[in-house]
Amino acid sequence: MKKLLNTLYITTPDVYLSLDGENIVAQKGQEVIGRVPLHNLEAVVTFGYTGASPALMGKCAEMNIPLSFLSANGQFWAKVTGKSYGNIILRREQYRIADKEEQSVLIARNFIIGKIYNEKNVIQRAIRDYPMRVDAEHLKKVSNQLQIIIESVYQSDNIDSIRGYEGEAASIYFSVFNQLILQQKEEFIFDGRNRRPPTDRVNAMLSFAYTLLTGMCTSALETVGLDPYAGFMHNDRPGRVSLALDLVEELRAPFADRFVLSIINKKMITGENFIVKENGAILMDDECRKTFLSAWQSKKMDKLTHPYLQEKVEWGMIPYVQAMLLARYIRGDIDEYPVFFWK
Numbered sequence: 001m002k003k004l005l006n007t008l009y010i011t012t013p014d015v016y017l018s019l020d021g022e023n024i025v026a027q028k029g030q031e032v033i034g035r036v037p038l039h040n041l042e043a044v045v046t047f048g049y050t051g052a053s054p055a056l057m058g059k060c061a062e063m064n065i066p067l068s069f070l071s072a073n074g075q076f077w078a079k080v081t082g083k084s085y086g087n088i089i090l091r092r093e094q095y096r097i098a099d100k101e102e103q104s105v106l107i108a109r110n111f112i113i114g115k116i117y118n119e120k121n122v123i124q125r126a127i128r129d130y131p132m133r134v135d136a137e138h139l140k141k142v143s144n145q146l147q148i149i150i151e152s153v154y155q156s157d158n159i160d161s162i163r164g165y166e167g168e169a170a171s172i173y174f175s176v177f178n179q180l181i182l183q184q185k186e187e188f189i190f191d192g193r194n195r196r197p198p199t200d201r202v203n204a205m206l207s208f209a210y211t212l213l214t215g216m217c218t219s220a221l222e223t224v225g226l227d228p229y230a231g232f233m234h235n236d237r238p239g240r241v242s243l244a245l246d247l248v249e250e251l252r253a254p255f256a257d258r259f260v261l262s263i264i265n266k267k268m269i270t271g272e273n274f275i276v277k278e279n280g281a282i283l284m285d286d287e288c289r290k291t292f293l294s295a296w297q298s299k300k301m302d303k304l305t306h307p308y309l310q311e312k313v314e315w316g317m318i319p320y321v322q323a324m325l326l327a328r329y330i331r332g333d334i335d336e337y338p339v340f341f342w343k
Contacts (some may be wrong), residue, residue, distance in 0.1 A: 001026050001034045001319065004309065005040040005324055013048030019056040041065050045320065046234035050134060068223040087225030093330050094243075098230050105159055106244075106331070107337050108233035112166045112330065113153050113338035114250030119173040120146040121342055122253045126180050134179050142176050145299050166249075173253075177202075180261050187271030188264050197281030202260065203276050204282050205292065209256035210248065212296060216316070217251070218244040220323035223261060226330070247322060252340035259299050268295055308338040 002009045010017065015033065018025050026034040036245060044060065045068045046052065052067065059069045061082040095327040097103040123143050127136050149169045156162045165186045170193070178190040179200070190202040198204040217253065219239045231242025233249075263269050273288035283290065300316025313321060322340055329337040 001036075002313070003036065003041075004311065004313070004317070004321060006040065007320075007324060008036055008041050009320065010044070010046040010048070011314065013049060013317070015046070016050040016052055017044070017046060017052035019053060019059050024056060036065055038065060043223070045070065047071070051163055057108040066223075066225070068276075070219055070223070074223040079223070090331060091227050091230075091326060092223050094226055094230055097230055097330065098236075101159055104232040105157060105162065106327075108162050109117045109153055109156060110337050110339040111233060111246050111249045112162050112169075113150055114341060115166065116146050116150050116153065116169045116173075118253040118340075118342045119187065119257075120150070122180070122258060123173070124174065124333075127191055130182060138178055139179065142172055145172050155193070161204060162233065171267060177257075181264055183265045183267055185270065192213055197277070197279070197283075199280050200280055201271060201283060202264070204274065204284055205260045205263075205269075206256065206290075208261055208284060208292065209296070210252065213251060213256050213319070214241065214244050214248050217241075217247040217323070221247065221326075223320065224323045224327040226323065226327055226332060227230075247319065247326070248330045250322070250340050251318065254340075255318070259296065262299075263295055307341045307343060 001015070002011065008024065012028065012033075015026050015028050018027065020035070021033050022038050024038055024041070028062045038059065043066045043117070047070045051069070057067060057080045061080055064082045065137055067080040069079070071077060099108070120142050120143050123139050126134050127139050127143075146169055149165050149172075153162060156165065174190075181188050181190060185266055188202050189200060191200070193206070194203050195207050198207050218228045221243055226243060228244040230236065230242040231244075231246045233243035234240070234245045263334070269288055269291055273285055273291070275283045275285050277283065300314060301310050301317050304315065305311065306318070306321060307314045308325065309321065318340060325334070325338050328334050
């Protein structure tokens with residue numbers, strides 16, 4: 001269990017939550033593993049199947065502490081809230097911002113600055129870690145190009161120009177992505193981003209990773225009370241989780257892209273783990289998906305220091321922290337949305 005910004009996260013799936021006086025008690029089997037005073041909390045989020053006692057749910061509702069239930073994989077299930085508690089004020093403000101470009105651009109700009117910054121750092125990490133195995137000089141030039149685009153995004157005052165810079169940066173970043181594949185280079189060749197359907201093994205895994213990450217961001221936004229369908233950069237479209245896609249942007253490179261590179265370079269997946277369809281689409285087979293998902297769950301448990309909170313946080317918690325910070329910005333609790341800068 002982890003407390004961040006007055007929100008308590010229970011990440012172990014087999015923990016049962018109960019009430020003891022004014023305290024929330026986390027119990028694994030017969031062992032009590034944590035006890036936190038409820039008056040110190042603004043929200044509780046639990047990942048897993050064991051659940052919570054009716055007494056605790058009632059107390060949380062009485063104290064207006066939303067209690068969110070998610071699957072062990074992070075899929076949002078339900079939220080228990082009190083009758084006087086609601087997200088209407090937060091969501092109305094979200095919709096107001098989404099309807100005004102001059103306000104939306106302040107958030108969209110940070111999302112994309114974070115995305116390009118993190119793409120640049122993926123490249124710089126490769127230069128640092130594998131200077132003899134990559135074209136370091138070329139990668140340095142690409143890194144410098146991305147820095148120039150970041151500075152241009154800082155000056156952007158409309159969504160269309162931000163989208164344009166984002167597309168330009170993505171094209172430059174993916175132009176050298178193949179260099180970051182250090183093992184199994186004959187089986188895993190990347191010649192640019194493609195999808196719907198993916199036509200190579202790398203794109204098949206990138207698309208799968210982005211889908212998983214989008215699900216995490218959607219659940220994270222639901223838990224803090226934001227509408228995942230009302231975005232600031234991605235256009236509204238029926239069935240499209242536009243705000244979740246906005247939030248995904250800053251996390252693509254450090255979370256999803258590096259994960260795909262890792263499982264290729266560590267030879268956790270081979271070229272034989274894919275199916276080629278008649279239309280040229282390449283899909284992951286069942287064994288590949290199982291290996292991928294198992295490694296993904298392990299990745300989510302790895303820890304890093306969050307650049308804004310300066311606390312140790314599991315990778316799987318990052319979307320939830322960012323969603324919480326975004327909600328705080330929209331409510332006016334902080335002056336700017338603190339984008340996730342991976343270092």
